[in-house]
Amino acid sequence: MVILAAAFAVSAASGGAAVYVGRDRLVARLSEPSASGLECTALRTLKLDHRGQRWIRMHVKTDSAAGPERVRTALRVVGAFAKKERADLYQVVVLDAAGPEERAAVRGAAIGAEVLFAPGPQSVKGMGEPFRASYNDGTANPDGMFHGKLVSLGLDEVHAIMAKMDDHSLCIDPAAAEAEDAEAAAVSESSEHPAESAEAHGGH
Template identity: 85%
Template sequence: MKAILSKLRPSKRLVVILAAAFAVSAASGGAAVYVGRDRLVARLSEPSASGLECTTLRTLKLDHRGQRWIRMHVKTDRAGGPDRVRTALRVVGALAGKEPADLFQVIVLDEAGPEDRAAVRGAAIGAEVLFAPGPRSVKGMNEPFRASYNDGTANPDGMFHGKAVSLGLDEIRAIMARMDDHSLCVDPAAVEVEGAEAPESSEHPAESAEANSGH
């Protein structure tokens, strides 16, 4: 038995080589753990490419002079301007993929913002996106997208008093190309309100939306 054990006993040189290899491997593994952890923390601290979670306040399906318009009011909690507009872009894309319309409009409010439909205007609007799949068919829409957000922080009443920031078409396309989530907002009531005509409808929906936003 002793003879067998003596044969299995590694030489001192082999022990040194194995110890050195193990030390290098352990150090590399430790570095990989820390690098991976740093990357994870950095990734978690980055804003979501698809915006934030949101809640649907109401969805309005409108018949405007033979055209179908869909307007959605949604809410986010303590969101910055870029996150709000990314959320609106995600939702408008998901909405357009769900059902057809000539014009889609998504308006983002703060969680503490107004509940009443008539109050969704001016400083209450944190971000807004208009999307017309065929912009030439909708007066006032020269491009398929219009997107803007208020760069201010919502006050306790859910009002925004910052500057309006508009996104260019190339920027909008780049944002939407990076999205890895294409979901709608959570709709607790799942109620859709049908209307005969938009209260602020006009021959220039983009201008109307901008007026409601205080632009």
């Protein structure tokens, strides 16, 4: 995890040691409502060429939520994006709605949950398994920072969570929505002035 976080220039350290809880306890905590996580908003998507591999990093935001809900959200989003675009490594980082938006500030206590997914883990250095998933068990302070302990999920817990999901949607993307609105407005304007549009296309 440390190797990959360094490669992404994102530190998953929160100031507390990683806590590995018993399977029964973790499953009980993750069996709460909202099996597919929460609605989220995409902050940015970065597509990187790393030594001939394609890596995709996503930063998303959610409203105040418990750690298990944040990691379920990250797992849903990474699964949905993997179906949409091919990559060697996917990373989804969940931030609080009040958290930082600058790329350089997405590290440490700003990270509420994080998921790494490598379809072929043997080809990605540091990934012995397809998934690495963790969340901060603290609640966000007014600045959107988390100061709890880091809880890491085992591969069996990840599979159990994803098997229960009934929603496989991505986050709301404000930039994409604006682009669609602009395109719709252009089409509408063109349809209102068909003669002018035809003349323009005819080059007269």
